[in-house]
Amino acid sequence: MNYEIFGLVNGLAGKFGPLDVLMVFAAKYLIFLLFAAGAVVTFLRARQDGWWPVGAWRIGQVGATLAIGLVLSVVVRMFGLSLRPFQTHQVHMLITHDPGVSLPSDHATASFALAIAVWFFVSAKWGPYFMGVAALVAISRVFVGVHYPADITAGALLATIAGLAVWGVTLLWQDKFVNRFTTRWDEDQLVEERALESTV
Secondary structure: HHHHHHHHHHHOOOOOHHHHHHHHHHHHHHHHHHHHHHHHHHHHHHHOHHHHHHHHHHHHHHHHHHHHHHHHHHHHHHHOOOOOOHHHOOOOOOOOOOOOEEEOOHHHHHHHHHHHHHHHHHHHOOOHHHHHHHHHHHHHHOOOOOHHHHHHHHHHHHHHHHHHHHHHHHHHHHHHHHHHHHHHHHHHHHHHHHHHHHOO
């Protein structure tokens, strides 16, 4: 089933020039635009919330989701479960790529981890758009011949696990973190104000 679906998607390569151009761009470069947009949306939300402590916590949520997702990807990759399609089959290759372990797709893991983090922790409005772009990145990797559908599915699954893990930590610790440092911040501000008043 994995190879059959791969054949259907990759079989479209080379048949329609504009689609090839779009998919090559998505496979190679779209992830960078996705991360740039994610950084902008996250930092704008952090500034809106106040950089400390809520904004810092929000940035930490996004960073932790990405980190956990990529660590999980590295761990799974160590098992060497699947080689890349072009190593074992005749495929339509639209980009060059080194041979190696194929599952999971790092591009899919990183893209979906960012999209899930934005949706869960930053903006419910923009989250679905990020998910759509992440899906395009993932599918394009199959289209250009460097990943199987199972590879991108595994990446999406690992990203989801990472997002849920951070969500669980959020439920347990966010209020404690924010309240603790908000109280400290307010106390420091009060001390500074009193010190300023005493000098007037």
